[in-house]
Amino acid sequence: RSGTSLATAPRESSALATGTPATSVAGTPAYMAPELLRGHVATAASDQFGFGVTAYEVLAGRRPFTGTTWAELASAIDRDPPARLAAVPGWLDAAIRRCLAVDPARRLASMTEVADLLEERARGRRPTLWIAAAATTAVLASGATWLAIHEPAARSCDLGADQIASVWNDAARQRVGLDAPVAASIARWTAAWITARDTVCRAGEYEPPAVIAARERCLDGRRAELAALLDRVAASPRAAERLGDALATLPPSECTSLAPGAADPLPLDPARAAAVHDIARELPAVRAAIALGDARPVAPMIAQLVERARASGHAPTLADTLLLHAEAARATADLATAALSARDAVAAAERGHDDLGAARAWIARMTIAGDRRDLAATDDLAAIAEAAIDRAGAPPHLVAQLLRIRGLVAYNRGQLALAHALLGEARTAYAELAGERSIEVAAVLSSLGTVERATGDLDAAERHHRLALALDRELRGDRHPDVARDLHNLAGVARLRGELDAAVMLYREALALEDALRGPTSVESALTHNSLGLVHMARRDWAAAETELALARHALRAAGHGDLAFAEHNAGLVMAARGRHAEALVHFDSAGAAYAATIGDAAAAPIRLHLDRARSELGVGRTALARAHATQARDAATRADLGWIVDEAIVFLAEPRARPRTPAPAPLPVVIEPAPAVMPPPPTPQPATESPVPPPPAAPQPKRDVGVYGSSQGW
Template identity: 55%
Template structure:
């Protein structure tokens, strides 16, 4: 006969056992001293003197009916007059002061647990009657009773996931349950499962093996005695080792096997025999469930603790990921309470506690681990705006955490798991940022100046509201591979923090190492995350070609791992990287696919707005101004909805809208947008910043087009000082500002100064692998053409054309302008292709609606066809701004196979600038 369970012990004491069973029990007691101890202790507790009468006062509670009896105590219904509520009151017998203190301490540890899948504790106290614990009440049944009815494997898996979540919360609080079994799990009538009895009724008598229904909480208490129902004990506990989270997991596995298979995985007539069976024999396969679920249970039942799952949370996530078709457990409202007896559960209905207070408290506690008064005090040197930004981010995170906690009553477990995991990632990223802010050394000062950008660069906590488990591959069952996954994911927040703080170069090697380690995990979603972090790091270090490859590989890994959310982020990274490289045709194609990927991932609001901004920038850089305005306007509305009208994201969008308006010729609107962006950035940031330099650059651009060259030059130089002071003299943005300063010199006909600025800008952009080097080549061609060196001008044009073809395409304004600029120099050189080039410029200009290029091409064609200066004058008379035609002899040294110079009329100089025409080409200062 096996060791006596609770029902047999109570039946023996109460005289309810049939004669044949009684004979077997007597035989077993003769051979088993442990069971004799159990019976003796229960008999002592069952004595009538220990039953409290109705109306008896115990602390602030008034005793009602006796609900049930366990091995180490009794549970009563009770009334709490002060709050006018009914509770379940468990009264425990403890021999000696040490035992009493231990039980109180353990109950206090329980009271700190605050989780919807864990039974709560109102209060713990002591009296002459013993230690008492006031607990919540629940309407429901034990898992054993629930499983006795026919259930599908999906229903069981859903319950197991919730149990795993609750037990994971227990372990996270530093507590070991030590008595996981079906009798201690409550399946509420509302559909929610709760982890019940924590076995506070442990005897104070130290014994090699404690009574079968007792256990010890591991919160500060030595756990040297074996405890818990033996049939569910882990082998290491049966050998006499301390109970741990891993041994709780083994008990969970035994319970899961029993509920799924209808029998326990291991049997034995004694503890020794049971241990031998566990160590030498594998449990039979569960044929009625999917293979993955059988594998999961078997891993929980691994003899060696190190081969079990790393955590109960990992089990919950795996079940949620695999059971994607499970029926959601819909809650009926409010958190129901539970009181579970040491020997089987007695259940009552009480709906007197709302979920809100406990969820609010949980959100505060979780946030306090990272952002608390002590950390704030250490960061006192931060600008007040920066501290306020951290506070706003933290408040948003806490709000999302509380909302997720409350959603337990309305959402499936899989959804809650996904949201919790997302919020945990955001929390870890905040912690990594704050750790860098507190780091000693000169870099910490620079970090503190960038904290607002860093917070804006991180995925916002609000995205977690849309998080789903999706169909991403679960973490590997192999414990070695699972450990690699955990290690990689734990280190990624530090990489993201460095990137967000603009300090990517020092972590390049670390990012590469994480990718290598992720590859060894054989877990594609983890590899995708590591590759995406590497792509961001490479972008931040201006290694754009390598960033392109890393983003591509991240996408491949995300798709291979069925991770929709990661695939959406990887597509967006590909759009941004292509934009960085000015591969705009490619970026446009990527953007269309990225939109579908974002939709498939649940359309997180911030991702949607970010992609709209990127696609708007692609359209702007390609000269598709109407499309750019539509995309950026929608992005603007979405960012305002997310963070209000004065956020950094809104400033970035308003700056982009200003650039589109300027390129479209609407200078008043352009100035309005750029000055709005400047005002927001100055207000939010409070000091010099690259975005303020960007805003100044753009305001200067409008002034330059309006003819205020002196004012524009002063503002350009102000922007350049800020840019180079923060990012150094070799930054891309500084190079673009130098290109714009060159346009000022070109407008002033100072060709030498223009050439000097352009050569420096070109060299910096080439070194960065940046596509805007084409604009510097283009402008150098214009400078050389202006001083009469058309051969050198053509060489620059050829270099610009090659980059334009691979970046912005042949339909963007700078590329079309380049065609007419080349045609002008070909006319000067007497090239036979001059007419064809001019006609091509005319065709492209008409298709794009660029009137001034069309007019200039028409003039050149009229001259070539012999219409003479009279016809050209007639054409020019129809243009808004007639220009003077200046004739010059052809350049010496033209080849003999070119048409004779005398046969080609001298073409006119470029017309004076129109409102939508500029003296040269310039790149976008908008960040990707």
């Protein structure tokens, strides 16, 4: 080599030649190659990029790429080519810009080649130009020393408040004009975002740059989604009613524990990388539309995004768009399409090594199966989802979501103790993540009340339903679908207590909200019509019950909803009460098929169906078949500890039966009996220092109801 400076130009180290994981690369992020920030392994080409950044800064007095966060820095490298170095020869500018190429394949073959090029072009030039080139290589020759000297001063991490103010400020507040509960939910969300941003910034002192860049990208995405939501609300003020729900699906705290994982990085080809960036910029507006109830108008746009993502060849982006397509289809009650898109999202995420995307897609598949009341599939998917969530690092929000869904599955299967335990864990998890007074906790409280209602503990059920109602009204206002859900559940408690007038008032209040917010043929309205049918059955007003149940059956059948089984079962009970046993058996057959396809045969409703069918089989003279169904009911109820069904089945089987000449007895009205007083046993001699301890009170038991009903809980 000619000249000491050029002789000391940096060469490939053995570590860089073999490649080291991106998470182990040391150095200032401003000098890191874009492939490292995307998660690729470090190579000699990455070292060459750092050379180019340093050379550019020495000669221009500024860095070629800037950003206030590492995520912004990575975006600037992809988006903005560096300005030309005006004060140096064209050949030197070209050489440095080649070192700064986004695609490693477009850089020079090695640092040796860089040194050779600079030496060759500098030899024979005017002294000032040679000195410039030599100075550049000399500086880079001691790159580690240079970086140590020029390490940027510690930056302030109190950035979050200023950054979120670019989206949520006085002008934005005036533009959207939100009522108090919704404005309060935004205030809570933005406070959480500020905390998360500052936390991530401080973590930059000890976390690898690729991790911090991933977390900052996540937070930038959340901020963009808030901006998109506000734009949507400004254009359509009615959408504000669902803004709190939309924000609950975008927890900023989720970003603070995010790891980049092994997901395929952005394409190195600039055109394909730009295509992925364009898709990412469009996703927040589409997500906002879905979250605010406008999924149908944006369906064509989502289909185009899926095709563009497919063309980009970037599997994680394809998974994101497919998952969005599934969310939109689910929002429009097209559960078949939603299931297919969620399945394809899993495949794309797995193909792109995107563990977090795969975990979210598995959760989506569970949720859709739950919507369809396909509990066998939901159970199977839960086991896979749990493994996928663990592989993704067990993000707390996904863990809590899985616990809640598994709790609902257990409830619908009649596994009430397991359901209560899982939902209790979910409540604890959500309280730690979002606080006790949060939308997520309100939803779990509602589910806990439903489980307690099924066990017969009506006091605990009422307490949880009232807590959920108070939280939902505080956080969402009076006109929200979940307020209707809470009213419906409180009506169910009143009905089971025999307070039928109070139950009707609450059901009617819930139905008015459901019809106004979701439409008179919605699943939620149908479930309330089914419950009103139960009230009329308790009053033995069979005509009114038949009318309500017909409305429920029509809407549930149109939606392809699994809770059609309950409405068919109740319609059969009404027909049996009127002595029309042949018609009752038609309804019972439909209910049995729906139970088999959804909640299985171990829950209370399908077990009861055997006994109800037995009575109508006897009513049409099929004594042997009636006894077979009653025996099934007795045995299954014994296993499930459903005492009242066991007792009635034993009585049915003990009596000699013949075809009755008169209609079978009408279903019994609701009778809620107080638990018998538990008397302590006679005292036995005790040491003087001890007092007799009475046994614990008997646990509440499920009571006989006039009919059956499902869960009003959303999945």
